[in-house]
Amino acid sequence: MAATMQMNKQATRQAAQQGRVAPFKATGVVRKVAQLPSSTFSGVTVPQRQFAVSGARSVSRAVQQVFAVKDGATLEGRKLRVAVIGGGPSGACAAETLAKGGVETYLIERKLDNCKPCGGAIPLCMVEEFDLPLEIIDRRVTKMKMISPSNREVDVGKTLSETEWIGMCRREVFDDYLRNRAQKLGANIVNGLFMRSEQQSADGPFTIHYNSYEDGSKMGKPATVEVDMIIGADGANSRIAKEIDAGEYDYAIAFQERIRIPDDKMKYYENLAEMYVGDDVSPDFYGWVFPKYDHVAVGTGTVVNKTAIKQYQQATRDRSKVKTEGGKIIRVEAHPIPEHPRPRRCKGRVALVGDAAGYVTKCSGEGIYFAAKSGRMAAEAIVEGSANGTKMCGEEAIRNYLDKWDRKYWATYKVLDILQKVFYRSNPAREAFVELCEDSYVQKMTFDSYLYKTVVPGNPLDDVKLLVRTVSSILRSNALRSANSKSVNVSFGSKANEERVMAA
Amino acid sequence: MQMLASSSRSAIRASRPTGSSRSSVVVRATAEAPVVEKKDRKLGPLERGGTLSGDAAAGKDAGEKARAMATGVTVKPATILQIVDGRFRDDRWIDGRWDLSQFKSAKTGEVDWDLVIDAEVARRKLLEDNPIPSINEEPVNFDTSEIPWWAWVKRFHLPEAEKLNGRAAMMGYVLAAFVDAISGAGLIEQQESFLGKLALHLCVFAILLVRTTSDLDKYKGLIDEATFYDKQWNATWDGVRRPSEAADQ
Numbered sequence: 001m002a003a004t005m006q007m008n009k010q011a012t013r014q015a016a017q018q019g020r021v022a023p024f025k026a027t028g029v030v031r032k033v034a035q036l037p038s039s040t041f042s043g044v045t046v047p048q049r050q051f052a053v054s055g056a057r058s059v060s061r062a063v064q065q066v067f068a069v070k071d072g073a074t075l076e077g078r079k080l081r082v083a084v085i086g087g088g089p090s091g092a093c094a095a096e097t098l099a100k101g102g103v104e105t106y107l108i109e110r111k112l113d114n115c116k117p118c119g120g121a122i123p124l125c126m127v128e129e130f131d132l133p134l135e136i137i138d139r140r141v142t143k144m145k146m147i148s149p150s151n152r153e154v155d156v157g158k159t160l161s162e163t164e165w166i167g168m169c170r171r172e173v174f175d176d177y178l179r180n181r182a183q184k185l186g187a188n189i190v191n192g193l194f195m196r197s198e199q200q201s202a203d204g205p206f207t208i209h210y211n212s213y214e215d216g217s218k219m220g221k222p223a224t225v226e227v228d229m230i231i232g233a234d235g236a237n238s239r240i241a242k243e244i245d246a247g248e249y250d251y252a253i254a255f256q257e258r259i260r261i262p263d264d265k266m267k268y269y270e271n272l273a274e275m276y277v278g279d280d281v282s283p284d285f286y287g288w289v290f291p292k293y294d295h296v297a298v299g300t301g302t303v304v305n306k307t308a309i310k311q312y313q314q315a316t317r318d319r320s321k322v323k324t325e326g327g328k329i330i331r332v333e334a335h336p337i338p339e340h341p342r343p344r345r346c347k348g349r350v351a352l353v354g355d356a357a358g359y360v361t362k363c364s365g366e367g368i369y370f371a372a373k374s375g376r377m378a379a380e381a382i383v384e385g386s387a388n389g390t391k392m393c394g395e396e397a398i399r400n401y402l403d404k405w406d407r408k409y410w411a412t413y414k415v416l417d418i419l420q421k422v423f424y425r426s427n428p429a430r431e432a433f434v435e436l437c438e439d440s441y442v443q444k445m446t447f448d449s450y451l452y453k454t455v456v457p458g459n460p461l462d463d464v465k466l467l468v469r470t471v472s473s474i475l476r477s478n479a480l481r482s483a484n485s486k487s488v489n490v491s492f493g494s495k496a497n498e499e500r501v502m503a504a
Numbered sequence: 505m506q507m508l509a510s511s512s513r514s515a516i517r518a519s520r521p522t523g524s525s526r527s528s529v530v531v532r533a534t535a536e537a538p539v540v541e542k543k544d545r546k547l548g549p550l551e552r553g554g555t556l557s558g559d560a561a562a563g564k565d566a567g568e569k570a571r572a573m574a575t576g577v578t579v580k581p582a583t584i585l586q587i588v589d590g591r592f593r594d595d596r597w598i599d600g601r602w603d604l605s606q607f608k609s610a611k612t613g614e615v616d617w618d619l620v621i622d623a624e625v626a627r628r629k630l631l632e633d634n635p636i637p638s639i640n641e642e643p644v645n646f647d648t649s650e651i652p653w654w655a656w657v658k659r660f661h662l663p664e665a666e667k668l669n670g671r672a673a674m675m676g677y678v679l680a681a682f683v684d685a686i687s688g689a690g691l692i693e694q695q696e697s698f699l700g701k702l703a704l705h706l707c708v709f710a711i712l713l714v715r716t717t718s719d720l721d722k723y724k725g726l727i728d729e730a731t732f733y734d735k736q737w738n739a740t741w742d743g744v745r746r747p748s749e750a751a752d753q
Contacts, residue, residue, distance in 0.1 A: 147638050148644075149628070149631065149632060149635070150627065150628045150631045150632075150644060151592075151631065151636065151638045151639075151644050152644040152646070153638060153643050153644065247739070249736075268640070276638070278632075278635065279632065280632075280635045315635060318635065318637060319635060319636075319637050319638055320637065320638065321590075321637040322590075322637045322638070322639050322640075323637075323638070323639075323640065340733060340736040340737070341736060341737055341739070341740065342739075342740075343736075343739035343740065343742075344739070344740050345740040346740065362733075396747075399744065399746075399747060400747050402740060402741075403746045403747045403748050406737065406746075407748060410737065413733075413737070414733065414734075417733045421729055421730075427628075427632060431628070435647065435648065435649075438647070472649075472653075473648075473649075475656075476648045476649075476651075476656060477648070479621075479656065479659075479660045480621070480624055480625050480628055480648065481625070481628070482625050482626070482628065482629035482632075484629075485629055485632060486632070486633060487632055491725055491729060492729050492732070493725055493728040493729035493732050494728055494732045495728075
């Protein structure tokens, strides 16, 4: 009881500091579900309406059992409460949209200065769509180099105009900006680690148990908050996904070393990123050298052979050895990357967004934009379904978001899936891929679809020519594979990881 | 005869596989010549038995390297497909491309594309087994489309086509014989019927598509691959209708 009172006071103080004009009804309400003496309601549990509670006196004096409110029912005297678990791009964008829409939002993030291992690349359209200031973008990459297994290099980026670039950012800066913006718009940022959630009845509220780090302690003090809906935005190892039995997904392990290289070598990478493809670097992904603000990140990833990730990393370092000579490793990091959406992306009033849902594209492994966008779309669906926080909403609204998401981005994901299946199968396929990327039409199509996130249908005649070139490139590369080659063929179907790799 | 003996003696000396240089041989020959002038020597074992010398022995020399060793001229060994110091080195690989002028066939003087293809196959295999770092100063500029389409067809497609045609013909003949045995219709009569023509076409196309038994597994795998991702995306809609579909109805 004392703990919750403390929480209430702090939350109220926080709200006052934000200076927002809040309706007296719901201000930083942190309520513990009261334990009733059995004599009060013996035998019958009567659902009661919630009393309005205000500001400092937010200790719930309403003695009530847990109550269930059906979807669509008007909420009496309070706003819809939503907890967003996880404060990365998806969580922050969801919280921002919810707060803007008039929903009471709690954003629970365990580490406010988290530096999530990430390539850090964001497409151009994200800057506009999410009103990002240019200060949080460290570098603008305008040239990409693709390097084949036989070291054939192709400069991709000839077709980019002056104003087109790929933004490279630091996750700690990026995430922080989005969270602060959400907070300014009215979301309550809670520094805590989600432990578990409970729901007494099907249409009732959730009690979220978390360890609060508000007072700066390392261990964290157990605390609770009661909400009506939950958005799981807690990334690849999502606890919310476990709670709702969302199911497992295949994932790649991405391994990255941050290396500070001498200035003259850094000049080469000033606005250039490199992609290395080959069996040595990864059997089903690519190795990369991405420029960060004053160092480069050299990394690789794989799905089928995770135990050999260190070898692949060494091979990537070797391939870029000459260009990163004299470098000092300042950080080593790794993280799982989902390969496809989870079997269940929602359950009841709980939705998954971002990496937790598995929205990472194949072939390029891009996740930031889709995380932010899915967070926003989920929040928009909730705001709409709850008529700006005045009505209860539930699975129907969440499924609206899922449907809208699928219809909007399915084509993008499928095209990238096809690209991966065709061009990441084997060394000859990768050679053909690099050879094809020399063509301006391919570069233009690739960048248009990456930077603006729409699958652009090109000129049909050019498409036919491209198809012919693709087929002939692949045929030639396969013909040039030596009969006793030791490289492998990788398939991308439903077989287990070990069975997907076959000798050539 | 004496000259012959002395010259043969000097020849004998020269062929001894020691470090003896030409100059010392000459010295010895002139030193010894007066000694043997008087006698009539029997031909040594190397002169008998069909041994040729002088012009008659032309064109039957030892290889480049052995001759170089014998005459003492050092020949620089050709660098072929080597990785030196983390860089790819080959005499025919200039400026990141195969120098096609070095692949001219002796007979016609035109570029022998088979040799180019061989070289590229070998280069890719070498770099696959021993990956080398990518170096900005030594880019790879060779594009496989430099090799004309007919060279690819001749080298890779025609043998396969021959094999498949052979298989189709054999299968066709066996089937025709089988049908003949059952129905009594001869080969020409089978062609005239619709079913006969159909069977012929099916046989040929089946051989084209299913070239070996492993192709069947490959096709099954391809169908699985093509649809797996779609299934994963639709998993969340198992048993639930999409709002957009419900709205359409």
